[in-house]
Amino acid sequence: MCRILSYLGTPVLLDHLLYAPDSSLLNQTIHARMLAMLNLAGFGMAAWDPASHEPHAPFRYRTTQVALFDRNLKALASKLQPSALLAHIRGVAYNSTVQINEQNVHPFRFDGVPLAMAHNGDLADFRSVRFDLVPYVKPEFARHIQGSTDSEWLYALTVSALEDPYRINAPEEILAAITRALAIVREVRRAHGIDRSSSTNLIFCDGVNLVAVRFTFDFGKSGQAQMQGTNEFLSMWYSFGSDYGLHDNEWKLTGGAARADSVIVASEPLTSDFATWIEVPEYSALLVRSDGARRMAEIHALEV
Amino acid sequence: MARADIFAQSPQLARLDALARAEVLANATRFALDSGQVLFRQGDVADALYILESGRLGIETRLPGDDTAALSPILPGEVVGEFALLDDAPRSARVTALLPSEGLRISRARFHALLADAQPGTVQLAAGLRRLVATRTRATLARIAAEGRFEPSSLRRAISFMAKPVPVAGDAAALLAGLGKLADLGPDGARALATPSRMVGVERGQGLVCINDDTPNTLWIVLRGALRASMARTGGAEQISIHGPGECVNVIALEDGAAPSLDIAAAEDCVLLRVPGKVLQPVLQPDSTNDSGSANDWHGALALVLGRQLVRDQRRANRHLGRALALERFNLGGLGGHA
Known part of the structure; x- marks a missing residue:
């Protein structure tokens, strides 16, 4: 069912986000605290480093290996200091029908489009509806779809709904495009009579702004009462502050909300003590914008 | 003392x-x-x-x-x-x-x-x-x-309380027994709770409980779908919490006998169990003369379920308040403008 981690703020050592905290993203591979599932089907990230060549373009890394064992990633993480990050570990059903390949590893980002996206959740019966989505995907993006996931289609629908997907868009423009994409999916689901709970937690980041969506279609409706992710809204948390690091033997952002310049948004907190983390409300989006060194954050209702 | x-x-x-x-x-x-x-x-x-x-x-x-x-x-x-x-x-x-x-x-x-x-x-x-x-x-x-720290962007559409729940046929006890949050009830407790209760359906967006109701004598249990608890504001509704399958709604009002604490509307098309308040009286107001022995084991199980729901409701209210306070500090405080 996947886990996502995103960061926007002052440069921070990648290792401190991916590895160091007791419930870091990579530790969630086998020990997620808020999801009873292993996330073994790949790791991917886009990381923006202001000191790098062409700083607006992110480092990208995608692998189908279990990243916990990936020495190359560990070595990179001890060198890179991005100011923005979107990272994802993929969790899938435990059976042989699932396609494990690089094309299905998040985050998704089409050539020339600044915006990248990672998804936590899945759309019920997606294979039976996906071709009804084709009319809503711009041809220039449809030809980029290489994988078999619902997530890549959600990304393609969203960037297709942006007036100009090739520039940095304001968070409100990104949210409007996401809302349009989700409305299309709702309509197609309705046409196919699909009303099974389908989680659609999404994080979009372009290195400048970040939009995190906590949303579920038909939440609470499932034939299998105990199914994970249907009776519980999939989690999404955030924290903010400055100088992310190990303080008083605890990985956290410090300095108080009033001096905050950095935001972490993730499927679940990176530390087992989540006292300084807050949940993104259900059916809502968290918008984080950069204005020079400043960050602003807002909660928007998401009604689709 | x-x-x-x-x-x-x-x-x-x-x-x-x-x-x-x-x-x-x-x-x-x-x-x-x-x-x-x-x-x-x-x-x-x-x-x-x-x-x-x-x-x-x-x-x-x-x-x-x-x-x-x-x-x-x-x-x-x-x-x-x-x-x-x-x-x-x-x-x-x-x-x-x-x-x-x-x-x-x-x-x-x-x-x-x-x-x-x-x-x-x-x-x-x-x-x-x-x-x-x-x-x-x-x-x-x-x-x-009172503090009204909500962001206008976070408001939902105002709730319409015009619609009425419609009866739904089905085995309520089986649905109750399948919900993890109600596992304490067991099959017998689920049957005892379902028997005097009725299953109803509410369409997405419809209002169910209004904060101005003066007779909070019904417990609602979500069997399928989800309910939204919110507070009316100028321009819409401020969402406080979402209640999915297995959650009980209107518990605060049943416990203290006052008006509902929040407006409740369907966040999704719902199937609900409507439990008459009188069924809950031995649970809500026990005294030393109550028969709380084995014949009414499900009363004890329901008391545990209601207790957990009340704590869940308070945690969510606290979290909502904490989120509003923290975001306000974040956005008003300079946000890295010091750098």
């Missing part, structure tokens, strides 16, 4: 009868703290409830950015740590003695052992703690309402 007086100071515990008071006192131990000593920390395993006899305790919760927020202090006669007896989540705040303090400690393990035996005093104590949580949640919601 003499030990016998300790219940009189708390409106919720003052309703315990003499037998119940004696049972609670017999099963409590004493605690004492020097000024500055920590009683428990946020995130600790919650293993006991404390009733303060003398002194003063400070409550502090943490916020993003490693900020802290001090809550109202605990004074003699007041209870702290009550979540520990009602659910099994970690401590939600740090409590420190502001003055030399002492009082009674009731362990979670002892409480649940007595409750499993349907000991009447402990059953009454549990009801008192539920009323306490309901009161505290009302206070949090009143603060949210």
